[in-house]
Amino acid sequence: xxxxxxxxxxxxxxxxxxxxxxxxxxxxxxxxxxxxxxxxxxxxxxxxxxxxxxxxxxxxxxxxxxxxxxxxxxxxxxxxxxxxxxxxxxxxxxxxxxxxxxxxxxxxxxxxxxxxxxxxxxxxxxxxxxxxxxxxxxxxxxxxxxxxxxxxxxxxxxxxxxxxxxxxxxxxxxxxxxxxxxxxxxxx
Amino acid sequence: xxxxxxxxxxxxxxxxxxxxxxxxxxxxxxxxxxxxxxxxxxxxxxxxxxxxxxxxxxxxxxxxxxxxxxxxxxxxxxxxxxxxxxxxxxxxxxxxxxxxxxxxxxxxxxxxxxxxxxxxxxxxxxxxxxxxxxxxxxxxxxxxxxxxxxxxxxxxxxxxxxxxxxxxxxxxxxxxxxxxxxxxxxxx
DNA sequence: AACTAATCAGTGGTAACAAA
DNA sequence: TTTGTTACCACTGATTAGTT
Numbered sequence: 001x002x003x004x005x006x007x008x009x010x011x012x013x014x015x016x017x018x019x020x021x022x023x024x025x026x027x028x029x030x031x032x033x034x035x036x037x038x039x040x041x042x043x044x045x046x047x048x049x050x051x052x053x054x055x056x057x058x059x060x061x062x063x064x065x066x067x068x069x070x071x072x073x074x075x076x077x078x079x080x081x082x083x084x085x086x087x088x089x090x091x092x093x094x095x096x097x098x099x100x101x102x103x104x105x106x107x108x109x110x111x112x113x114x115x116x117x118x119x120x121x122x123x124x125x126x127x128x129x130x131x132x133x134x135x136x137x138x139x140x141x142x143x144x145x146x147x148x149x150x151x152x153x154x155x156x157x158x159x160x161x162x163x164x165x166x167x168x169x170x171x172x173x174x175x176x177x178x179x180x181x182x183x184x185x186x187x188x
Numbered sequence: 189x190x191x192x193x194x195x196x197x198x199x200x201x202x203x204x205x206x207x208x209x210x211x212x213x214x215x216x217x218x219x220x221x222x223x224x225x226x227x228x229x230x231x232x233x234x235x236x237x238x239x240x241x242x243x244x245x246x247x248x249x250x251x252x253x254x255x256x257x258x259x260x261x262x263x264x265x266x267x268x269x270x271x272x273x274x275x276x277x278x279x280x281x282x283x284x285x286x287x288x289x290x291x292x293x294x295x296x297x298x299x300x301x302x303x304x305x306x307x308x309x310x311x312x313x314x315x316x317x318x319x320x321x322x323x324x325x326x327x328x329x330x331x332x333x334x335x336x337x338x339x340x341x342x343x344x345x346x347x348x349x350x351x352x353x354x355x356x357x358x359x360x361x362x363x364x365x366x367x368x369x370x371x372x373x374x375x376x
Numbered sequence: 377a378a379c380t381a382a383t384c385a386g387t388g389g390t391a392a393c394a395a396a
Numbered sequence: 397t398t399t400g401t402t403a404c405c406a407c408t409g410a411t412t413a414g415t416t
Contacts, residue, residue, distance in 0.1 A: 084272070087276070088275070088276065088279070091276070091279040091280065091283060092279065094283060095279060095282060095283055095286065098283065098286040098287060098290060099286065101290060102286060102289055102290055102293065105290065105293035105294065105297060106293065108297055109293060109296060109297055109300065112297065112300035112301065112303075112304055113300065115300075115304050116300060116303050116304055116307065119304065119307035119308065119311060120307065122311060123307060123310060123311055123314070126311070126314050126315070126318070127314075130314075130318060
């Protein structure tokens with residue numbers, strides 16, 4: 001069943017210059033050699049001019065049967081396919097890189113997180129040590145009460161350490177000790 | 189120019205059951221109503237059975253002229269192209285999310301980085317203060333050497349702090365000296 | 377058989393450019 | 397200016413090859 005193909009302007013019949021139908025009425029796909037020849041040109045010039053296309057047809061005996069319009073269409077479709085494929089693979093590679101980057105960042109984050117808590121711990125430990133050690137010193141050495149006072153610019157509470165004031169009785173000794181401390185807030 | 193369209197098994201001619209060629213030989217696209225009807229079915233069932241397709245043709249007067257095979261092909265193409273589009277947009281949204289995640293992670297990383305250097309700085313400062321203050325203190329008060337001892341659970345070296353032990357001879361003086369230290373953590 | 381993936385070609389819409 | 401040609405692109409219908 002079935003024959004009869006729409007022909008635009010075929011002179012007689014045998015010359016097979018039709019759309020995707022052969023003279024026999026069969027849907028035609030380009031042969032591997034034809035595609036190869038077309039691909040070769042496409043590789044170096046994806047958008048050949050009309051002249052270049054005609055030249056291609058002349059140069060390539062495999063393509064001599066093909067309508068110039070078909071060549072044009074082939075390049076159009078080829079560009080379209082290429083565009084889709086390129087976009088897809090581009091997105092995929094970007095995705096992979098982003099995922100890898102993400103993983104690294106999360107690991108680095110973890111590492112930093114641990115480092116922070118470690119440092120916070122050490123910090124707290126040091127403060128406490130300082131605190132308790134000095135308090136112990138004082139109480140053991142003098143038996144005098146110690147009043148903690150807040151420093152300007154420092155939050156009160158257990159996490160901050162203020163200097164302490166000593167009852168009048170031991171001030172003299174403290175003064176002689178001099179030296180003493182200034183605290184810089186280690187701005188970054 | 190041209191008529192004659194490939195007909196699969198049309199009885200006579202006028203009944204227009206052809207592929208994408210009209211009886212007049214023109215390439216035919218489905219009308220908006222036809223597409224709408226097809227889309228409606230596709231929305232609830234992208235892969236209708238042959239029976240469902242026949243039923244669709246019977247139900248829908250707009251599609252009565254269409255070859256069942258065309259309906260089948262329409263669904264095939266629809267699925268294929270939908271798949272491509274979905275994949276593309278999926279990749280794009282994944283990309284966006286990954287980028288956003290990346291940005292957040294980098295910001296968090298920055299924040300942690302700063303926090304770490306801040307803490308390291310504070311830590312170092314505290315150690316040095318502790319060290320120099322007490323050394324100075326002791327040397328001024330007694331002239332006696334100070335031995336640093338390592339604390340259990342803390343790493344040795346310049347980055348870690350131990351409590352200090354003072355030689356027996358100057359304990360009393362050190363204790364009496366008091367005065368002293370405040371530590372500013374400047375929390376973030 | 378129907379399905380998927382790839383392919384070829386037609387249509388509509390748009391932009392560039394030259395002739396009327 | 398308008399009109400016509402030309403090429404391009406996005407979309408779409410249909411066909412084939414290969415798979416399930």
